[in-house]
Amino acid sequence: MNKVVKNAQEAIAGIQDGMTLMLGGFGLCGIPENCITALVEAGVKDLTCISNNAGVDDFGLGLLLQKKQIKKMIASYVGENEEFERQLLSGELEVELIPQGTLAERCRAGGAGIPAFFVPAGYGTEVAEGKEVREFNGKPHVLEQALVADFAIVKAWKGDTMGNLVYKATANNFNQPMAMAGKITIAEVEELVPAGTLDPNFVHTPGIFVQRIFQGVGYEKRIERRTVR
Numbered sequence: 001m002n003k004v005v006k007n008a009q010e011a012i013a014g015i016q017d018g019m020t021l022m023l024g025g026f027g028l029c030g031i032p033e034n035c036i037t038a039l040v041e042a043g044v045k046d047l048t049c050i051s052n053n054a055g056v057d058d059f060g061l062g063l064l065l066q067k068k069q070i071k072k073m074i075a076s077y078v079g080e081n082e083e084f085e086r087q088l089l090s091g092e093l094e095v096e097l098i099p100q101g102t103l104a105e106r107c108r109a110g111g112a113g114i115p116a117f118f119v120p121a122g123y124g125t126e127v128a129e130g131k132e133v134r135e136f137n138g139k140p141h142v143l144e145q146a147l148v149a150d151f152a153i154v155k156a157w158k159g160d161t162m163g164n165l166v167y168k169a170t171a172n173n174f175n176q177p178m179a180m181a182g183k184i185t186i187a188e189v190e191e192l193v194p195a196g197t198l199d200p201n202f203v204h205t206p207g208i209f210v211q212r213i214f215q216g217v218g219y220e221k222r223i224e225r226r227t228v229r
Helices: 033-042 062-066 082-090 100-112 175-180
Strands: 020-023 047-050 070-075 094-097 116-119 133-136 139-145 149-160 182-193 212-215
Touching (some): 020 033, 100 116, 100 139
Parallel strands (some): 047 070
Antiparallel strands (some): 116 139
């Protein structure tokens, strides 16, 4: 099976209006920059996007928000985007906020085939409203449903032609669990190498989870805030 595609435009083929997408990254670190740009160009809309954050106004998922291509955002942090705030307060955008660890575990569970799990985070808050609660070891836990997506889109440091992926440092973050949870997983990588090149002891995502892979270009690798002493 040939998993290598030419570019982001070819990789996102089949993504349609109304679909649910997972997009890896933490803040602006390790996000699939090429595929987000391709989604903006493709003009797909009414998307449900599952991601750690909603980007900033002019980068990351903020680009899709500006074009009003996102219908619902499922995230754990959304504090750096004024357009996101405007759409949320005006009722244009549906938002489901999830504690960060719970979001990561909901993605991991989806990829592992676990339909739901109990977690103490969020008990007694709006996060728990309408959800089953059980007590374990004297402590209340909230039932959380696993998350899966029509497409998971991740970004890795290196990948081989079989789809095996290696993430670099912090950029591992949500990419690893999300890569498991897509019906179709797209990986864009900084360097695409021949199969057999990567040390199997250091592969983070096995190629069995990846259906399409390509070498991205022009990475900006922005950060939200730069602090200089």
